[in-house]
Amino acid sequence: MTTTMDINDVGMTAFFIAHFRDAERDRADGLFDDPYSRWFVPDEVRTYAEKFAELCPEFETLIRCRLLFFRELVREQIEYGVRQVVSVGAGFDTRPAIFRTEGVTFFDVDQPAVVQYKRDVLEGHGLEPWPAVAGNYLDVNLPRRLQEAGFDPDLPSLFIWEGNTMYLPRNLIFGFLNQLDAELPAFTIAFDYMSTRVVNCSTGVDSVNAVFDYFYEQFTPFITGFDDPGVFERATPLKIAASGGMEEVFHSRAPQYAGALAPLAGLYSYCILVK
Numbered sequence: 141m142t143t144t145m146d147i148n149d150v151g152m153t154a155f156f157i158a159h160f161r162d163a164e165r166d167r168a169d170g171l172f173d174d175p176y177s178r179w180f181v182p183d184e185v186r187t188y189a190e191k192f193a194e195l196c197p198e199f200e201t202l203i204r205c206r207l208l209f210f211r212e213l214v215r216e217q218i219e220y221g222v223r224q225v226v227s228v229g230a231g232f233d234t235r236p237a238i239f240r241t242e243g244v245t246f247f248d249v250d251q252p253a254v255v256q257y258k259r260d261v262l263e264g265h266g267l268e269p270w271p272a273v274a275g276n277y278l279d280v281n282l283p284r285r286l287q288e289a290g291f292d293p294d295l296p297s298l299f300i301w302e303g304n305t306m307y308l309p310r311n312l313i314f315g316f317l318n319q320l321d322a323e324l325p326a327f328t329i330a331f332d333y334m335s336t337r338v339v340n341c342s343t344g345v346d347s348v349n350a351v352f353d354y355f356y357e358q359f360t361p362f363i364t365g366f367d368d369p370g371v372f373e374r375a376t377p378l379k380i381a382a383s384g385g386m387e388e389v390f391h392s393r394a395p396q397y398a399g400a401l402a403p404l405a406g407l408y409s410y411c412i413l414v415k
């Protein structure tokens with residue numbers, strides 16, 4: 141049986157995000173319902189996450205924007221005909237259970253200990269785990285490993301790369317995107333990224349600097365940020381299909397947060413690239 145002790149610092153951040161997915165259920169103004177994330181929230185992580193939210197409720201709201209963004213994207217893309225959804229650095233993403241659809245295959249990619257822990261928990265609750273590639277995706281040829289797990293490069297595919305870029309060296313981020321481009325005939329990849337000001341704790345917003353001092357101490361520091369999505373087009377052959385600030389995600393769904401989020405504009409963003 142794999143335990144949380146087998147999971148490294150970057151892997152532990154996956155529990156942190158599971159907490160926020162779960163917490164949405166208990167909010168009077170909750171925007172989505174994830175009945176499975178509760179299985180992936182150890183008590184000590186819940187305590188850290190609650191402290192994070194207390195230090196900077198606005199950044200907690202940006203995390204909620206992110207969760208809504210990726211969730212809606214998966215739902216829409218399946219409606220539009222995507223047949224494979226690959227969650228790269230999947231952590232405890234439970235969307236495969238939520239959006240299970242005839243003709244659509246979901247794949248997880250994560251470190252072996254995270255994949256095994258997730259399998260154990262899903263099986264323990266009577267849920268069949270979905271296909272997964274276990275390994276460091278920067279060290280392997282991911283498209284080939286996915287094909288060994290049943291991925292078909294000729295079917296329409298969406299890659300979700302959520303909550304990962306900030307932990308990776310800049311050159312490896314571009315290397316990874318370029319490898320997907322070299323190996324796959326067509327695909328869409330959606331990811332989030334932090335501003336360099338969040339990475340350096342120099343945002344000009346005291347509560348944001350304080351909350352990331354806390355996060356970096358409890359979990360692991362972010363190492364890479366970006367301030368212009370154009371860099372992804374310059375460093376890869378991929379084209380931007382959409383990009384924007386996370387706060388924009390709430391504009392239509394939860395406009396009551398607009399005032400509180402305005403000072404955080406540009407600190408946390410999303411980007412969708414296509415080949």
Ligand SMILES: C[S@@+](CC[C@H](N)C(=O)[O-])C[C@H]1O[C@@H](n2cnc3c(N)ncnc32)[C@H](O)[C@@H]1O
Pocket residue numbers: 150151152153154157158228229230231232233249250251254275276277278301302303304307
């Ligand atoms: C912040 S968590 C995000 C998890 C998930 N995408 C979500 O949003 O809930 C980052 C995850 O990416 C995984 N990860 C980061 N770098 C990785 C790498 N090079 N190879 C495999 N997994 C990686 C970690 O193990 C962790 O589970």
